[in-house]
Amino acid sequence: MVLENKLKITDQVELARQEEKISKKRAKDIFEKDYLSTLQPGTFEALRKIHQYLFEEIYEFAGDFRKVNIAKGNFRFTPLTYLEEAVKNIEKMPQSTYEEIIEKYVEMNIAHPFREGNGRSTRIWLDFMLKKELNVVIDWSKVDKNDYLLAMERSPVKDVEIKQLLKQSLTNKIDDREIYMKGIDSSYLYEGYILYKTEEL
Numbered sequence: 001m002v003l004e005n006k007l008k009i010t011d012q013v014e015l016a017r018q019e020e021k022i023s024k025k026r027a028k029d030i031f032e033k034d035y036l037s038t039l040q041p042g043t044f045e046a047l048r049k050i051h052q053y054l055f056e057e058i059y060e061f062a063g064d065f066r067k068v069n070i071a072k073g074n075f076r077f078t079p080l081t082y083l084e085e086a087v088k089n090i091e092k093m094p095q096s097t098y099e100e101i102i103e104k105y106v107e108m109n110i111a112h113p114f115r116e117g118n119g120r121s122t123r124i125w126l127d128f129m130l131k132k133e134l135n136v137v138i139d140w141s142k143v144d145k146n147d148y149l150l151a152m153e154r155s156p157v158k159d160v161e162i163k164q165l166l167k168q169s170l171t172n173k174i175d176d177r178e179i180y181m182k183g184i185d186s187s188y189l190y191e192g193y194i195l196y197k198t199e200e201l
Contacts, residue, residue, distance in 0.1 A: 002015055003015070003059065003115070003116060004059075004060070005058050005059055006057065006058055006059065006060065007058060018058070019055075019058055019117075022055075022057050022058055023054045023055060023058070023117070023120060023184060024181070024184060024185070026053055026054045026055075026057070027054060027120070027124070027180075027181065027184045028177070028181065029053075030050070030053055030054075030124070031177050031180050031181070032177075035053065036050075036124075036128050039128070041095070041125075041128045041131075041132040041133065042091070042093075042095045042101075042104065042129050043091055044087045044088075044090070044091050044113070046125060046128065047108065047113070047121055047122065047125045048063045048113075049063065050121045050124050050125055050128075051063050051114050051117060051118075051121040054117060054120060054121060054124075054184075055116070055117050059116065061114070061115050061116075062117075063114075064114070065083060065113055065114070066080070066083075066112070066113065066114055066115040067080070067115070068080070068115065070112060070115075073153075075153065075156070077110060077111065077112035078110060078111045078112065083111060083113060086107075086110075086111045087108075087111055087113055090104060090107045090108050090111060093107065095129050095133055096133060097134075098130075098134060098167065098170075099163060101126070101129045101130055101133060101134070102126075102159065102162060102163045102166060103159060104129070105122060105125075105126045105129075106152075106155045106156070106159050106162060108122050108125070109122060109152060109155070110155075110156050120183065120184040123138075123140065123183035123184065124180075124183060124184065126138070127180065127183060130170075131174045135172060135174060136170045136171060136172055136174065137171060137173070137179060137180070138166055138169050138170060138171070138183070139169050139170075139171045139173070139179050139182065140169070140179075140182035140183045140185070141179075141182045141185075142168070142169040143165060143166065143169050144165075147165055148162075148165060151165050
């Protein structure tokens, strides 16, 4: 299944390649133009704007709520019926401590508000919160991919693992572009190009 895209690409591998190339360039722009300074950390509007900035050249739905229910493996992300309300509640969650910020990140992952590109967008969103509130960010190159995926899978039930895993990779190099880019680096993409199970409405 190939997502409908502005580039009119019908091959999944080619779409993945172009998506990687464009979204990385756009992510670099976000950093170099200090785009995040115009946004409010921890808000859905900030996440929406990040997603839109990364993917607007590729998808019409950039920055828009998904219009399908999605699941990965046996886990179903927040159903459409409750999605907007869930996001409003997440936005109200506190973010003054490391634990609170990770809890907020976990909840937004469960919501999975967009059709594609949730991982990259929410990692930038997470680092933005950590930077503004605690003066640290995550060095994603130090986070083991498999450990991360397992911890995130279990996080809706128990978030201790993901908190411990990410805490070990905190750095105060908050203005280092290389560290920032690791969160969306294709060679280290955590969501990969997973075919989600969807239910079209």
